[in-house]
Amino acid sequence: MNSETSFKRPALLAAVLIVLIALPTIADATGYSALTSLATRILIYGIAAASLNLVLGYGGLVSFGHAAFFGIGGYVVGILYQHYSLEEPLFGFIPGTNQMLITLPAAILISGLAAAAIGALSLRTGGVQFIMITLAFAQMLFFLFVSLKTYGGDDGLIIRRTNELPGLNMRDKHTVYYVCLVITAAFFALLWRIVNSRFGNVLVGLRQSEKRMAAIGLPAYRYRLMAFIISGMGCGLAGALMANFLRFASPDMMHWTKSGELMVMVILGGVGTLFGPLIGAAVFIVLETTLASWTENWQLALGFILLFVVLYTHGGVQALVLRLAHRPENRNRFSESTMRRFKVLERPLRVRKDARRSNGKR
Amino acid sequence: MTQPILNVRGLVKRFGGLLATDHVDLTVQPGEIHALIGPNGAGKTTLISQLMGELKPNEGTVELAGQSLDALPTAQRVGLGLARTFQITCLLPDYTVIDNVALAVQVRQGHSFRFWKNVRADHSLRDEASTLLTGTGLEPRANELVANLSHGEQKQLELTIALATQPRLLLLDEPMAGLGHVESQQMIETLRGLKNQVSMLLVEHDMDAVFALADRISVLVYGRVIASGSVDEIRQNPEVRTAYLGEGDELC
Amino acid sequence: MTLFLEQLLNGVQFGVMLFLMAAGLTLIFGIMGVINLAHGSIYMIGAYAGTFVATETGSFWLGIPAALAAAALAGVVIEFLVVRRLYGRDHLDQVLATFGLILIFNQAVTMLFGRQPLFVQMPSILDGSVELLPGLSYPIYRLTIILVGLLVAFGLYLLINRTRIGMLVRAGSTNREMVRALGVDVRLLYTLVFGLGALLAGLAGFMAGPILAVQIGMGEQILITTFVVVVIGGVGSIRGAFFASLILGIVDTGLRAYLPGLLRQVMVGPEADALGAGISSMGIYLLMAIVLLIRPKGLFIRNS
Numbered sequence A: 001m002n003s004e005t006s007f008k009r010p011a012l013l014a015a016v017l018i019v020l021i022a023l024p025t026i027a028d029a030t031g032y033s034a035l036t037s038l039a040t041r042i043l044i045y046g047i048a049a050a051s052l053n054l055v056l057g058y059g060g061l062v063s064f065g066h067a068a069f070f071g072i073g074g075y076v077v078g079i080l081y082q083h084y085s086l087e088e089p090l091f092g093f094i095p096g097t098n099q100m101l102i103t104l105p106a107a108i109l110i111s112g113l114a115a116a117a118i119g120a121l122s123l124r125t126g127g128v129q130f131i132m133i134t135l136a137f138a139q140m141l142f143f144l145f146v147s148l149k150t151y152g153g154d155d156g157l158i159i160r161r162t163n164e165l166p167g168l169n170m171r172d173k174h175t176v177y178y179v180c181l182v183i184t185a186a187f188f189a190l191l192w193r194i195v196n197s198r199f200g201n202v203l204v205g206l207r208q209s210e211k212r213m214a215a216i217g218l219p220a221y222r223y224r225l226m227a228f229i230i231s232g233m234g235c236g237l238a239g240a241l242m243a244n245f246l247r248f249a250s251p252d253m254m255h256w257t258k259s260g261e262l263m264v265m266v267i268l269g270g271v272g273t274l275f276g277p278l279i280g281a282a283v284f285i286v287l288e289t290t291l292a293s294w295t296e297n298w299q300l301a302l303g304f305i306l307l308f309v310v311l312y313t314h315g316g317v318q319a320l321v322l323r324l325a326h327r328p329e330n331r332n333r334f335s336e337s338t339m340r341r342f343k344v345l346e347r348p349l350r351v352r353k354d355a356r357r358s359n360g361k362r
Numbered sequence B: 001m002t003q004p005i006l007n008v009r010g011l012v013k014r015f016g017g018l019l020a021t022d023h024v025d026l027t028v029q030p031g032e033i034h035a036l037i038g039p040n041g042a043g044k045t046t047l048i049s050q051l052m053g054e055l056k057p058n059e060g061t062v063e064l065a066g067q068s069l070d071a072l073p074t075a076q077r078v079g080l081g082l083a084r085t086f087q088i089t090c091l092l093p094d095y096t097v098i099d100n101v102a103l104a105v106q107v108r109q110g111h112s113f114r115f116w117k118n119v120r121a122d123h124s125l126r127d128e129a130s131t132l133l134t135g136t137g138l139e140p141r142a143n144e145l146v147a148n149l150s151h152g153e154q155k156q157l158e159l160t161i162a163l164a165t166q167p168r169l170l171l172l173d174e175p176m177a178g179l180g181h182v183e184s185q186q187m188i189e190t191l192r193g194l195k196n197q198v199s200m201l202l203v204e205h206d207m208d209a210v211f212a213l214a215d216r217i218s219v220l221v222y223g224r225v226i227a228s229g230s231v232d233e234i235r236q237n238p239e240v241r242t243a244y245l246g247e248g249d250e251l252c
Numbered sequence C: 001m002t003l004f005l006e007q008l009l010n011g012v013q014f015g016v017m018l019f020l021m022a023a024g025l026t027l028i029f030g031i032m033g034v035i036n037l038a039h040g041s042i043y044m045i046g047a048y049a050g051t052f053v054a055t056e057t058g059s060f061w062l063g064i065p066a067a068l069a070a071a072a073l074a075g076v077v078i079e080f081l082v083v084r085r086l087y088g089r090d091h092l093d094q095v096l097a098t099f100g101l102i103l104i105f106n107q108a109v110t111m112l113f114g115r116q117p118l119f120v121q122m123p124s125i126l127d128g129s130v131e132l133l134p135g136l137s138y139p140i141y142r143l144t145i146i147l148v149g150l151l152v153a154f155g156l157y158l159l160i161n162r163t164r165i166g167m168l169v170r171a172g173s174t175n176r177e178m179v180r181a182l183g184v185d186v187r188l189l190y191t192l193v194f195g196l197g198a199l200l201a202g203l204a205g206f207m208a209g210p211i212l213a214v215q216i217g218m219g220e221q222i223l224i225t226t227f228v229v230v231v232i233g234g235v236g237s238i239r240g241a242f243f244a245s246l247i248l249g250i251v252d253t254g255l256r257a258y259l260p261g262l263l264r265q266v267m268v269g270p271e272a273d274a275l276g277a278g279i280s281s282m283g284i285y286l287l288m289a290i291v292l293l294i295r296p297k298g299l300f301i302r303n304s
C-alpha cells in the first residue's frame, strides 16, 4: 500500500515542511501576503478532507454528509464565543469561552458525538443507501441551524475575535497560520499511525472485501462506526479551526455542496492515500481561487474538470503526477486497478456449467 | 456415541419459488472428512453459506459441537471454530499474501481497537503468518500482491487463511476446482495432512479427490440429501448412480 | 376538519411530486446500479424549459411537451455521455461525476436565465378552486397534479407488471447478468429506462413551476428529499417509493402546518414559528432515522 510508503520519503516530507514553515515569510517578501491566508485555508481543508478520506478511501464508505461535522465544529466555536461575549451560560450552566484550548477539544467531542449518532444509524445499511442517508442527515442539521435564530439562523454567527491561546497573539495572521500548521502536522502524524495500525488494517480489509473479513471472524459494524467517529472528529476539528480563521460560522459550512467539495478534494488528491487529501485541498482551493478570478462561471469549469478527473484518471492528481513521472510501481498499480474493473464486468455470477462439467470429469 | 462436531437438522432455504435447501439433515463427526457431492446447482454453496451465517435459512437449526449457532452472526461463528473457503475465491486483492494471513491471525487474537503500533512491524502477527505459510508453496510468494497470484495459489491461500483462524470444522467449497493435476494432488496431500487436526466438510466435484479423502459422503440433489454413508455405500447406491453419477457403470 | 382535509390533500400533492422523482431514481438505481445525483438537475431542466416555452408562447400547454422533451433529451444525453461510463464503477465515482454534472447544469442555467426565479402563469381552467365538500374548496391545479401523479403511478404499475419491457426491468434489477445473457440489448434498455426516469423528473419539475418558484437549486432540494423517500421505501422498489412518497408528503406538510401552532401554545410567536419551521423541516429525516432503526432496508422491502 502506498500509505505505508508515504512516510518513507522523509526527505520530501522535510522539504515540504520547511517550505510550509517559511511560507509566511516568503509571502510577505514577495508581496503576495494573501498567500498565507490561502495556505491556512488549504491546511484546514486538508484536515477535513483527510478525515473524510479515512472512511471514504481507507474504509470504502462513501459519506456524503461530512460537512455536517465540519459545520458542527464551527458552531461549537461560534456558540461558545457568543455565550462568552454575552456572559450568559449555555443552557444556564455551561459558561461560554474564547479559549482555543477548550473550544477545539469541545468541537472535537461534540462532532464525535454527532458522528456516533449519525454513523450508528447510517451504518445499519450500506452502499447507495449509506450515501443517501449521510446526505440526508447532514441536510437535517443544515435546516436545524438555519432555524436556530438565537445563533443567527440563515446569516450565521459572527465571532468577533479569534479564540485565544495562552502566550500567543492570535490577531496576527501568521500566528494563526502557524497554529494551524502545528495542528495539521500533529493530525497527519496521528492519522499515519492510525491507518497503519491494527485498526487501519481491518478498515482497509473491510474496504477490499467485507465478505472475506466476516469469514475470518471480524464484526464489521463496530470498526466502521469507530472510523466514522474518528473521521467526524477530524472534520469537527477542521470546522473549529475554520470558524476561528474566518471568525464566522454559518449553515453554509454544512451545506451539502460542502460535503461534495470535500469529496472532490479527496478524489483530486487520490483516494486512500495519506497526503492525497492535502494535495487535493490545495489543488481545489487554488483552482477555485484562480477560476473565480477569471470568470464568474467558474463552477462550470470545475464541473468539467471533475468529470474529466473521474472519468479519465484513476487515482487523482497524485497518481497522475506519479504516472507521468514513470514510476514503475505506479504504472503497475494502475493497470491492475483498471484490469480489475474489467474483470468485475466479465465475471459471471456463477461459473459456467460446461466449464464446470469438464472440470468434474477430469 | 461421540457428539458430532456439526449437526444440521431440517434446514430449509427458499429463493423465491426455488427450494435451494430442502430439509437437509447432516452430521459431521469429529476428525472425519465428510464429503458433500452433488451436481451443479444442487445447493452445496448455499448450504455452506447458511452454516456460516452468511445466508439466513428459512427453517432448521445448526449446531457446532452441541452449541446452537442459529442466532449468531458470521463473525461469532468463526470465533467458535467454524471456517470456510470460497468456491469463487474471495481474498483481499490489494494486500500481499502474508498480509492476508496476518490479518486473519490478528482478528483471531482479539479485538482490533489498537490505533498506534504499526501492524506490519508486529512480530506476533508476522511470525505466525510466516509459520502458517511455510511448506505451503506460497512461502516464496509471501510478499506478492494477491491480485498477482495464479488461480491455484489463490485456492491455496484461501485454505491457509481459513487455517489461520484455527477452526475446529473447516468448510471447503470446491478447493480443487480449476486446479491442474499437480496442484490437485498437492491439495489432496495438504488436506490429508490436516485430517488429524480439524474436521472437514468437503464440497468437491473431483471424484478422485473425494474417494481419496472422504470418510463419509453425502449426496445432495436439488437441495435434498438423497444418500449419506461410507464411500463404499455411496459407490453402490443405485439412486446415487442414476441421480448423480450417470447411468454408466464406470465411476467418473 | 376542512382545514385538516386540505392539508392532507396538500400532503398527497407533495407526495405525488416526490413519487415522480423517486420512481425514476429508484428505477435507475435498481436496474443499472447507478446513483444519479443529476436527477435533480433534470427536474430543474424540465421546469426551466417548460416555463420558458410557456412564457414565450403564452401557452401553458405548450410548456408541457417542451418540459418533457427537454428533460428526456437531457436524460438521454447524460446517459450517453457520462452515466454509460459509470456502470460497474464504484459509487464514489458515480457520486462525483454526477456531482460534477450538477455544477455544470446549475451554472449553465444561471448563464442562460440569470439568478432571478421564473414564474409561470397557470392556464385559466386550472386556476381556481372546486368545492370538494361543503366548505372545502381546493385549487384545481393541485388536484390536477394529484391526478396526473396517480395516473403515472398506475401507468408504471402496468408497464412493469404487464409488459415485456417491465419484465426485463424486473429481471434486470435482480439479475443483470441473466438479462444480458438473454441477448437483450442492455444498452438500449438502460437508455430507455434512464430516459423514462428523466421524463418523469421533467414532468414533476414543470408541474412544480406554478406552485414553487423555478430557480437554481430547486433540483437539489427535492433530490435530497427524494433520497429520504427512497431510503424509507427501500432502494429499487417502485411500490415502496409510492407509499413512502405519500407518507413523507403528508408528514412533511402536516408538520409544517401544525407544529408552529402547537409550539405557539408554549412559547412566543416568532420564536415558535422559527423553531417550528426548523423542526418540521427536520421531521422527514427523523422519520428516516426511525425507519432505519426498525427496518434498515426500507419499509417495503420484504426480508428474504
Ligand SMILES: Nc1ncnc2c1ncn2[C@@H]1O[C@H](COP(=O)(O)OP(=O)(O)OP(=O)(O)O)[C@@H](O)[C@H]1O
Binding pocket: A350, A356, B015, B018, B020, B038, B039, B040, B041, B042, B043, B044, B045, B046, B047, B087
Ligand atoms: N442469491 C441467490 N438468489 C437466488 N437463487 C440463488 C442464489 N444463490 C443460489 N441460487 C440458486 O440456488 C441453487 C443452488 O445454488 P448453489 O450455488 O448453492 O449450487 P452449488 O451446488 O454450489 O452448485 P455449483 O456446483 O455450481 O457450485 C441454484 O439453482 C442457484 O441458481
Ligand SMILES: [Mg+2]
Binding pocket: B044, B045, B046, B087, B173
Ligand atoms: Mg457452489
